[in-house]
Amino acid sequence: MNVLKALQKVIPKSETLGAVQVPSLFVSPEQFVKKPASKIRPGKTEHNNNISISELIKQHGHLVGKDSFYQKHIVKDYLSPFDKTPNFKRQDVSNDFDLERAKSLFKLKKDISQNINFQETQDEIFIKKILPFLTLPIEQHSPNWPLLTQNRNVRKVFPKDYYKEVPAVPDFNADPHAFEEYIGLLTHTTFHFRNSSSSNGVIPLLLRTLLHPMNETTRPYHTTETFNDMILFFYHKNDLASMRETFSLIKMSNCRPNLQTFNLMLMGLLQNSRNHSSPHEHRNIVFFLDQMTKNSVAPDSKTWEILFNFLQSKKGRSYYVERLTAHNVPVTTSLVIAILQKSDEIKTLSSAQLLGAFQQNGIKMDYPMFRFFVTSFLERNELDNALVTVQHIHSEALNGNDIDVxxxxxxxxxxxxxxxxxxxxxxxxxxxxxxxxxxxxxxxxxxxxxxxxxxxxxxxxxxxxxxxxxxxxxxxxxxxxxxxxxxxxxxxxxxxxxxxxxxxxxxxxxxxxxxxxxxxxxxxxxxxxxxxxxxxxxxxxxxxxxxxxxxxxxxxxxxxxxxIKNNDTTKLRKVHYRHGIARSAIKHAEAKRIPYAENWYEALNSELKARGIISTEDTPHVNNN
Structure with a gap:
């Protein structure tokens, strides 16, 4: 596929591409009033008051150490109210990783990557499966269950990083809109304090608690938007299992999955498919496309873009772009960039040709395009071009020109x-x-x-x-x-x-x-x-x-x-020093997990109170039955 010809096919000459500008609302952690923290230390339990960390790990290491399935037990307890629901695979805690299957999948993927004919055959089968869903006319109708989410005319903007304590849980009864903003803040902002946003931090557990369908206090405020935020959070953690579980919880909370929900799930499948030992996701892709049809959700250009990235062969991608053009799919900058990145010809194009291709087709500069060119320039070691691009964007913004970058x-x-x-x-x-x-x-x-x-x-x-x-x-x-x-x-x-x-x-x-x-x-x-x-x-x-x-x-x-000193002794000392810090960090992390392994709900409640995220009279409000 000639990349320049492909661009001319998919981009309408009469239109310019760029992000649609909508009003923005900045949501700051500071707007949530902090509650006074108690004097209880996080993770403090009755049995570890006067015990060293090494002794604590020795006594309770089976709960959090190797082969303890710590994370699986936490998830099982969280899903325990749904024992009669067959949707959740992780209700069964077992060592179900099939090493031989993983090896065979790795070998299969390697063989496919080296066999062009096999790639073309796979792509042909895949396109035949997905095109009927992408081109099927969708009849818009009201679902049987109430739709709790509405179209937003305001785009919420959250800080990327925050280094202070996680803001306190607000009173949702006093301000019902605060729930959606609070969930958005927890999922879009990285809270570095005590590593709160990490997979083993407090925020994943807090999110699971606040968005639990059995949570009678917060359930009235559950919306599709809040579940989408939670799916996005686990997407950034590369946690497809949690994304699937959250998807299943949407209907349990009487909400309806929307276009963003399905696009996020497809993005999760795409991310997982890049793992060397993961299976092909064709069956799961068809499942979510079928769910889109059943929920009267029509695909958009983002859906087409995500599915384009599953294709492996030049022939398959070329045919897919032809179908995309034939069905008049609205073209976005990110879709054009996806086509460019998958094209073999991009390696032979100079920076000037790339820029010219965008300019000739009337593509307006937006952030995805800006990011793409900076990345491309740096990969080609064209440092001056990359920095000139940055300087130009800064000057345009500084001069008040019409540029949303x-x-x-x-x-x-x-x-x-x-x-x-x-x-x-x-x-x-x-x-x-x-x-x-x-x-x-x-x-x-x-x-x-x-x-x-x-x-x-x-x-x-x-x-x-x-x-x-x-x-x-x-x-x-x-x-x-x-x-x-x-x-x-x-x-x-x-x-x-x-x-x-x-x-x-x-x-x-x-x-x-x-x-x-x-x-x-x-x-x-x-x-x-x-x-x-x-x-x-x-x-x-x-x-x-x-x-x-x-x-x-x-x-x-x-x-x-x-x-300066440099000899064999210093080398050994440096290695010992680094390994010592790593061992200490692992021990402290395991010690913190012990209360959660014993009773995650009580441990979470204790830590939230100790850190002032909830007051001493509050609880996370979830039935842990």
């Missing part, structure tokens, strides 16, 4: 990841300063993780501990976070065992002053060779952070500088 944290992190992978600490720091100071982009945990990675891969010199401390101080200032990650621990081990320099406040103040104006150059082409393009002041910074050229392989004499 902004430079975001996600765009910043694409650059940071790119530089971290190559260990280009200089460009990582320059980009960080430019984006946060000039473009007013908020750095998050991923941003600083990439800074730690760039620092480690850049190699260490005598000032390594100073740069590390500066990153830690900046991270604490901007995110209030001190949580460990792989690259931070690795950097800590280098500073502890390879570097003899003792960092003083004066050192970090000196580096801060040097880095204040260490930004991407303006008005000249930006390349990966920072030294060649640097002025004298910038070269001083580059020397300090160990980014000067021609370092090469050091001799033994050079490695044994007064402030």
């Amino acid at each position: 902004r430079v975001t944290t996600d765009i910043l992190n694409k650059f940071m990841c790119h530089f971290a992978n190559s260990g280009n600490l200089a460009l990582a720091l320059q980009t960080f300063n430019t984006f946060t100071q000039e473009y007013h982009v908020r750095a998050n945990e991923t941003t600083f993780e990439m800074l730690f990675k760039a620092l480690v891969r850049n190699g260490y010199g005598k000032n390594f501990p100073v740069v590390l401390q500066w990153i830690k101080d900046t991270r604490l200032k901007l995110t209030q976070s001190m949580r460990n990650n792989y690259w931070k621990v690795k950097a800590d081990s280098i500073a502890k065992y390879n570097c003899k320099k003792v960092v003083s406040p004066e050192d970090t103040h000196h580096l801060s002053a040097m880095l204040r104006e260490f930004k991407l150059p303006v008005g000249k082409k930006i390349t990966y060779d920072t030294w060649r393009n640097a002025n004298p002041a910038e070269r001083k910074v580059l020397r300090y952070i160990n980014c000067r050229p021609g370092r090469g392989e050091k001799t033994a004499a050079q490695k044994s500088q007064p402030l």
Whole structure:
């Protein structure tokens, strides 16, 4: 399939593409009033008051350790009120992972990926199965059950990251609309405090409790929108099983799945199909398409786009695009990008040709297109083009032009990841300063993780501990976070065992002053060779952070500088240090799980009260029978 010809086929010349602008409502965690926290420590139980963590794990490790099926038991207890409902596979706790089946599926997928004829046959069968559902006329009618969700004319906007405590559960009786906003906040915002949004954090359990069909207190406020938010939350966790369970709960709560529901479920199947040992999802796809028809839900361009990504062969994708065009499917930028990304010809197109293809077809710049071009430029190592694109978008937004695109944290992190992978600490720091100071982009945990990675891969010199401390101080200032990650621990081990320099406040103040104006150059082409393009002041910074050229392989004499030590002993100590931190983290995580393994409902209630998420007289309001 020629990508340029495909674009000309699917894009109507008379229209321009771009996101439809709708009014936005920003939902902030601060709008939910905090309740005073009790003095109870989270996870505190009667049997662990005076017992060390090691002893606690020794006594109760069978509940949370290897082969304990901890997560399965939690889910089984959550689904226990539905014992008579055959929809939930995880009501049965068993070690049902079939290793031999996984191996055979992996081999089958590998064989298919190397056999074009097999791919074409599979795609032909798949398209024949799904096209009748996509092209079937849908008769719109009212369902037998009440529709609790309505079309929203206002798009809710949630903060991407939040570093303080999870906001308190509001009084839904006083403000019924608060329930939908609160669920949206929990599912769209990453709460870093105590790792609350992680799979083992408090938020997944809180969501399951608030959206439980047996929850008499919150059930009147359950809507399709709230369940969609919960499905989206588990989609980002790559948890297809929980997505399916949430889908089954929608009708139990007297709600009706809508187009967004089905698109999310298809996205979950697409995500799962990319696992090497997962089965083909054709049967499950047909199931959800059939459910769409039964619920009088017509597919949209997003549905066509998701299903397009299941196709494996060039022939299958070409035929699918022809059918899409024949049925006058509205074309969006994301659909065009999906076609581009799956096309072999994209590798032969230059950046100018890609941009020209969009411009010639009247495609208006929107965020998916912006993100696509930045990613493409970085993959091609066209750094200057990527940064010029960002500068253009920022200038357009700053000048008040009609463009609904902004430079975001996600765009910043694409650059940071790119530089971290190559260990280009200089460009990582320059980009960080430019984006946060000039473009007013908020750095998050991923941003600083990439800074730690760039620092480690850049190699260490005598000032390594100073740069590390500066990153830690900046991270604490901007995110209030001190949580460990792989690259931070690795950097800590280098500073502890390879570097003899003792960092003083004066050192970090000196580096801060040097880095204040260490930004991407303006008005000249930006390349990966920072030294060649640097002025004298910038070269001083580059020397300090160990980014000067021609370092090469050091001799033994050079490695044994007064402030550097490097030998077999230090290597072993670093490994032992990192493994020790990992073991400690695992023990603490298992210790926290023990109360939940014994009684997840009581443990959740205790933690929510201790953290002030609910008051001491409240309960999560769910019958755990």
